Every structure is written in structure tokens, then in C-alpha cells.
Amino acid sequence: MSQSRFYSISPKGKMESFNSAEELISNHKNESYLWFDYYNPSSKELSTLIEPLSLHPLTIEDCTDENFVPKIEEYPNNSFMIFNAYTYEQKELYIDEVDFIIGKNYLVTVSGYNSNGRKPLNGIEKVVEREIENAKHGASHLLHIILDYIVDKKFVSIEKLEDELDEAEDILLSELEKFQAQDIILTRRHLLALRKSLFHEREILVKICRKDCPFISEKAIFHFRDIYDHLSKFFELTESYREIVSSLLEMNVSMMNNILTKSANQTNLSVRRLTLISTIFMPLTLLAGIGGMSEWSMMSGPENWKVSYPLFIFGMIIIGSLNYLLIKYLEKRD
Structure with missing residues (x-):
């Protein structure tokens, strides 16, 4: 119709x-x-x-x-x-x-x-x-x-x-x-x-x-x-x-872009933390490798291991602390 x-x-x-x-x-x-x-x-x-x-x-x-x-x-x-x-x-x-x-x-x-x-x-x-x-x-x-x-x-x-x-x-x-x-x-x-x-x-x-x-x-x-x-x-x-x-x-x-920038900043912060940890433990890993081959007992004598290994561990703590303080100082200066 x-x-x-x-x-x-x-x-x-x-x-x-x-x-x-x-x-x-x-x-x-x-x-x-x-x-x-x-x-x-x-x-x-x-x-x-x-x-x-x-x-x-x-x-x-x-x-x-x-x-x-x-x-x-x-x-x-x-x-x-x-x-x-x-x-x-x-x-x-x-x-x-x-x-x-x-x-x-x-x-x-x-x-x-x-x-x-x-x-x-x-x-x-x-x-x-x-x-x-x-x-x-x-x-x-x-x-x-x-x-x-x-x-x-x-x-x-x-x-x-x-x-x-x-x-x-x-x-x-x-x-x-x-x-x-x-x-x-x-x-x-x-x-x-x-x-x-x-x-x-x-x-x-x-x-x-x-x-x-x-x-x-x-x-x-x-x-x-x-x-x-x-x-x-x-x-x-x-x-x-x-x-x-x-x-x-x-x-x-x-x-x-703000969200992506925030995510990138968080990733950078995580990488910095991992880098800091790796930097601190790299010399300690070297020392641990040397200590693991019994070099300290060979240098101090097997009978003095009770003294040499605590000193070795204490030395690792001192070196790690010094590395940490050095990295923080360099970051502040930058």
C-alpha cells in the first residue's frame, strides 16, 4: 500500500x-x-x-x-x-x-x-x-x-x-x-x-x-x-x-603516555635495585669462590680454620658495606 x-x-x-x-x-x-x-x-x-x-x-x-x-x-x-x-x-x-x-x-x-x-x-x-x-x-x-x-x-x-x-x-x-x-x-x-x-x-x-x-x-x-x-x-x-x-x-x-612513563620508571627502579645488588655481591662472589677452594685454610693452616673463616666472613661484610656506601655516594654526587 x-x-x-x-x-x-x-x-x-x-x-x-x-x-x-x-x-x-x-x-x-x-x-x-x-x-x-x-x-x-x-x-x-x-x-x-x-x-x-x-x-x-x-x-x-x-x-x-x-x-x-x-x-x-x-x-x-x-x-x-x-x-x-x-x-x-x-x-x-x-x-x-x-x-x-x-x-x-x-x-x-x-x-x-x-x-x-x-x-x-x-x-x-x-x-x-x-x-x-x-x-x-x-x-x-x-x-x-x-x-x-x-x-x-x-x-x-x-x-x-x-x-x-x-x-x-x-x-x-x-x-x-x-x-x-x-x-x-x-x-x-x-x-x-x-x-x-x-x-x-x-x-x-x-x-x-x-x-x-x-x-x-x-x-x-x-x-x-x-x-x-x-x-x-x-x-x-x-x-x-x-x-x-x-x-x-x-x-x-x-x-x-603518563601510564607508560610511570611503568617505565618502575622498571628502571627495579633494574637499579638489581644492579645495586649485583654490584655489591660481585666481589663477594669472587671471595666466596676463593674461600670455597679452601685457600684460607691453606694460608692460615688447617688447625686455624676456626679463626680464619670468621675473619673471612667479616671481611666480606666489610667489603659489601663499603661497596654499598660507595654506590650511594656516587648516586648522590650525580
């Missing part, structure tokens, strides 16, 4: 639904304007609008293209623009395309193309019904309502990214071993995608507010300036978040 919706909106605020585009066009009244809300349409479905709405074939091609980069293009009888809708779920950012074709008395919205079941404009008809006092003034006011809805959803995704950055910072400061640098790198990639999208969308709003789009009424331009302000703030937020990501990665490297 098709999920596309078709409406006629009168100047009195009456919103009438139709089953197909053909039915909507055939029942069109001069004082009303038309809203064609397509979800995941085929090129064939959209092509049926070329003749009755005087659409350029390139607009149909752009609606089914996989290029998600926002843009605005002017044609003799309408304006075409691409906007992006964001969805952030399970640490993955999804950017979906939403296309708009606005003419003198109609608005065409196309969403859901290559969106894997996501619905960027889900529930938009209820939003329009709530804002019918604004929507009844024309297609440009309806365009503002839909763009404002998309921009509000952008903020939800951006807030989720901010929460993840705050969580990553807390983990970095409290439990360094649980910090996942790859997650932060992925977040940086998402921020780059957001920055690219917001930059082009902001340019679209600049052109609208500059009155470069003839199908946007002058009364509606004031509303679009509010959307421009939101997009500018979001763009600045992405710049700030990118700086935070860079700081977190630098902090992680610095703290890991």
Missing part, C-alpha cells in the same frame, strides 16, 4: 485529503493550493507530475538520485531544493534526503528514497494540521512548517552526539581503561558529515532570505530567517564538538 499522501489546502484553512495525485489535480480549486507528499516513490510516479505541474525532467532525476548534498535550483515554473533529515541510533548517524518542489500554487515533498524504512516526515500531516492557520497562507508557509519540523529533529540527533561526548569525557577521566578511542573517531566522522550538510543547508536559507527564490512569499521570508538562525547555531555546535573530540583524543594519548 502506498504511503504517499495528497492534500488540498484552502485559504480558509480547510485541509482535504485525496487518494491519488491524479484525483488531487482533477479536483483542484483555483483558490486552494496542492500538497503532494510522496514517500519512496518511483521515477514513473513522479513523472506523472511533469506535464500538469510543468516540472523540469531534471527535478525528477534529482529526486531519485543518491546525491544527498543539499542544494537549491531555480526553474521557470518552480524551485527545487534538497534538504537532509538526521536520525541518530545506536551510535550510527543516518542522513536521509528530503526533496522539495515549490511552485506558485503547489508543493511537492519527496522522502524515503533509499532510507531503509526510515520516515523523515513521519507524522508531518498532524504538524501541518496543528499549524493550519499558518499553512493556509500558501505553499511557502507550508514549506516553512516542514523545514522547521526537519530542523527540530536535527537538534535531537545533535543532542545525542553531545551526550555521547559527555559520557566519553567522564569515562576518560574516571576509567581510562574503558575509554574507546575508535568510538570518538567515529563521532568525529559523524560531525564532519553534519558540518558538510549544515553548511550547504545554510546556503539554501541565505538564498531564500535574500529573496532569490521567486516562489517564496515575502511574508514567509521572516519565518525562514528563524530556520537560518537555527542552522547557524547547529553549524557552530558541530565546530565546537569537533574541537572537543580533538581534545579528548589528545587527552587520551597524554594519559596513556
Whole structure:
């Protein structure tokens, strides 16, 4: 079953639904304007609008293209623009395309193309019904309502990214071993995608507010300036978040280096201790080797071993003590 919706909106605020585009066009009244809300349409479905709405074939091609980069293009009888809708779920950012074709008395919205079941404009008809006092003034006011809805959803995704950055910072400061640098790198990639999208969308709003789009009424331009302000703030937020990501990665490297330095210092201390012990016992080992061959009993006579061996052990203690004191003195002097 098709999920596309078709409406006629009168100047009195009456919103009438139709089953197909053909039915909507055939029942069109001069004082009303038309809203064609397509979800995941085929090129064939959209092509049926070329003749009755005087659409350029390139607009149909752009609606089914996989290029998600926002843009605005002017044609003799309408304006075409691409906007992006964001969805952030399970640490993955999804950017979906939403296309708009606005003419003198109609608005065409196309969403859901290559969106894997996501619905960027889900529930938009209820939003329009709530804002019918604004929507009844024309297609440009309806365009503002839909763009404002998309921009509000952008903020939800951006807030989720901010929460993840705050969580990553807390983990970095409290439990360094649980910090996942790859997650932060992925977040940086998402921020780059957001920055690219917001930059082009902001340019679209600049052109609208500059009155470069003839199908946007002058009364509606004031509303679009509010959307421009939101997009500018979001763009600045992405710049700030990118700086935070860079700081977190630098902090992680610095703290890991501190841990490695501490470990290296502990290893050096252990090696120094072993070196000290070896240095002290090297001459003692030599003397023990000589004493073990009974040299002392040969020099002092076998009958004097009770005296010679205690003196030998005492001498080893004196030599070991002198070695220890000499090493400590040299360390202090260095």
C-alpha cells in the first residue's frame, strides 16, 4: 500500500485529503493550493507530475538520485531544493534526503528514497494540521512548517552526539581503561558529515532570505530567517564538538603516555635495585669462590680454620658495606 499522501489546502484553512495525485489535480480549486507528499516513490510516479505541474525532467532525476548534498535550483515554473533529515541510533548517524518542489500554487515533498524504512516526515500531516492557520497562507508557509519540523529533529540527533561526548569525557577521566578511542573517531566522522550538510543547508536559507527564490512569499521570508538562525547555531555546535573530540583524543594519548612513563620508571627502579645488588655481591662472589677452594685454610693452616673463616666472613661484610656506601655516594654526587 502506498504511503504517499495528497492534500488540498484552502485559504480558509480547510485541509482535504485525496487518494491519488491524479484525483488531487482533477479536483483542484483555483483558490486552494496542492500538497503532494510522496514517500519512496518511483521515477514513473513522479513523472506523472511533469506535464500538469510543468516540472523540469531534471527535478525528477534529482529526486531519485543518491546525491544527498543539499542544494537549491531555480526553474521557470518552480524551485527545487534538497534538504537532509538526521536520525541518530545506536551510535550510527543516518542522513536521509528530503526533496522539495515549490511552485506558485503547489508543493511537492519527496522522502524515503533509499532510507531503509526510515520516515523523515513521519507524522508531518498532524504538524501541518496543528499549524493550519499558518499553512493556509500558501505553499511557502507550508514549506516553512516542514523545514522547521526537519530542523527540530536535527537538534535531537545533535543532542545525542553531545551526550555521547559527555559520557566519553567522564569515562576518560574516571576509567581510562574503558575509554574507546575508535568510538570518538567515529563521532568525529559523524560531525564532519553534519558540518558538510549544515553548511550547504545554510546556503539554501541565505538564498531564500535574500529573496532569490521567486516562489517564496515575502511574508514567509521572516519565518525562514528563524530556520537560518537555527542552522547557524547547529553549524557552530558541530565546530565546537569537533574541537572537543580533538581534545579528548589528545587527552587520551597524554594519559596513556603518563601510564607508560610511570611503568617505565618502575622498571628502571627495579633494574637499579638489581644492579645495586649485583654490584655489591660481585666481589663477594669472587671471595666466596676463593674461600670455597679452601685457600684460607691453606694460608692460615688447617688447625686455624676456626679463626680464619670468621675473619673471612667479616671481611666480606666489610667489603659489601663499603661497596654499598660507595654506590650511594656516587648516586648522590650525580
